[in-house]
Amino acid sequence: MSEQSHTPKGKPFNLENHIEYAAGSVVSKTLIKKEIGTITLFAFDRGQGLSEHTAPFDAVVHILDGTAEITIGGKPQIVNAGEMLIMPANVSHALQAKQRFKMLLVMIRSD
16 A cells, blocks of 8 residues: 655654554555655555565665564565665565564665
């Protein structure tokens, strides 16, 4: 489920409270979508994930709540709330929720 959010501009807000978990689902909210990149919030319920894929540019993941298992180039690693990870361009990656988690994904396109 994806939606364009009504992100407050010019006012502080709490990222973790800006998206809710949904049972058995992955919820996403696009905060900013521009030609040069996107900023998207995600909430993954336990057992949900994103299958292995690649992207032509680096992507930054910041875990806001819970714990994610992120596999990069076939090597799984645990990323906890408060931690960030840069997923390198053109390297396969996947995300799995061993427990539910929320994350902020920042993708900036490059030539």
